Amino acid sequence: MAVYGIDLGTTYSCIASIDDVGRPAVLRNLEGTDTTPSVVYFESGENVVVGATAKDTAVLDPDNVVSLIKRDMGRDVTRPIQGIDFAPEELSAFILLKLATDARTTTGEETRDVVITVPAYFGAAERDATRKAGRIAGLNVIDIVSEPIAAAITYGVLNPEADRTILVYDLGGGTFDTTVIALRGGHIEVVCTDGDHELGxxxxxxxxxxxxxxxxxxxxxxxxxxxxxxxxxxxxxxxxxxxxxxxxxxxxxxxxxxxxxxxxxxxxxxxxxxxxTKDLLDRTVEITGRTLATAADKGVDDYDDLVLVGGSTKMPVVAARLETELGLAPRLQDPDLAVAKGAALYAFEETYRRLVREGSAERAEEMANRAGLSAEQQKQIAGRQIKTVASHAFGIVVVDRDSGAEHVAHLVHANDDLPAAKTEDFFTVYDDQTSADIRVMEQAGSVESAELIDNTEIATGEIRVPPGKKAGWPIGVTFALDASGLLNVTAVEKETGERLELKVDVGGMSEEEVERSRKALSRVQVS
Structure with missing residues (x-):
């Protein structure tokens, strides 16, 4: 069973798999390079070119070339090309399809089961959009994993000799994250994370x-x-x-x-x-300082390594400034390719563990043998745990009974351990209220705030209230955020048992639109 890790980057993307000695290896594209520019050129509505040729064509035909698509993920926006409005999910799907098609040509094997990485600071909307992009491209998205986690997996596998606490500084082409990660006994635990997905x-x-x-x-x-x-x-x-x-x-x-x-x-x-660009670097240092302060609040203040990930960390000033600020000697950890390699390792391990859980021991062993893993390595993989945290706070809009003012009550907070589940009772505002609006909000700014303007509405629904009830009638609300950062919200009226299930399909494309796009893309020639 071949599985793949994809680093879907703002400026460059790449795909990796596990080789026959159990090591992650990036698969070169048909142009012979490890990374593919995340640029899409529409030669016509039926012929799309992705990568270096598209990037070169931007100079000659800029109106039909799209780049920096990742910065639009999770937003309800489109880009008009060749008389057609394309959603960010569709444009990203072209990049994913190029990577998968080239990998299939290189390996001779089907490229379908993938893990796709996203910035740690991506919220529910962006993660949902990334998963949909994979489905539009005809891929089975095993999971969405944060880029620093993928980098830490690569680091942990390649440096297995000791437990470490590491700070991952990830400055890519379009996004920035900084994450504190503890490697303990082969397990990976995210302590906290912060970032800016419009800085790179x-x-x-x-x-x-x-x-x-x-x-x-x-x-x-x-x-x-x-x-x-x-x-x-x-x-x-x-x-x-x-x-x-x-x-x-x-x-x-x-x-x-x-x-x-x-x-x-x-x-x-x-x-x-x-x-x-001094102020841009200053911004990354500010966010890093905020991350270290959050980690200190959680009892972590000693670090073994500062790991630099992302092509932009190769600028000499980055390492020099961080060493001055933090007193740690930075380590460039395969900055362009570490994320894809970690995603491939994660995809392999998740698939192996799933086969073991499902009782498919023979298939799991076949998979391990093909990768040249020893019995001890198989045991380590089967037992490895990866724990992560929420990148943003989530809550609902509540109304002050006296003033009528609205604010956000957060049930899940940034850097809460995942998976997270929180149930809380909220209460009707008026006598004889017939229904209650459930407006789900996600933190939009860099810090948690109860002000509506500092949050983004990502889902809404309505639940009925039995007739004749006085103000203060309870509605139970549960937020469940899984390890991939995807959110489900449930509201329950306790007398009738009526339930409102909100699977947060955040902005962007509906399930019907995803399916239509998948069918439409299958008719487009992508190279």
Missing amino acids: GADWDARLVEHLAERFRAEHPDAGDPLDDKQTEQQLRRDAEDAKKALTARTSHTVRVMHGGRVAAIEVTREKLEEL
């Missing part, structure tokens, strides 16, 4: 684009603004990313900016890039 390497690129455009305008004031031309802007974005990467190894790099028949050769130094 793409923001460093954007600062450099603005700088290059400003320098060009200063040198050629009569040539117009290069950012007013879509093709020039796309070329600048490519050049900015290349310059950022070059400045990882060098201290200066020259970019030729061409617009309106004029050319400017602009030298960019590493020092200048660091100056332009």
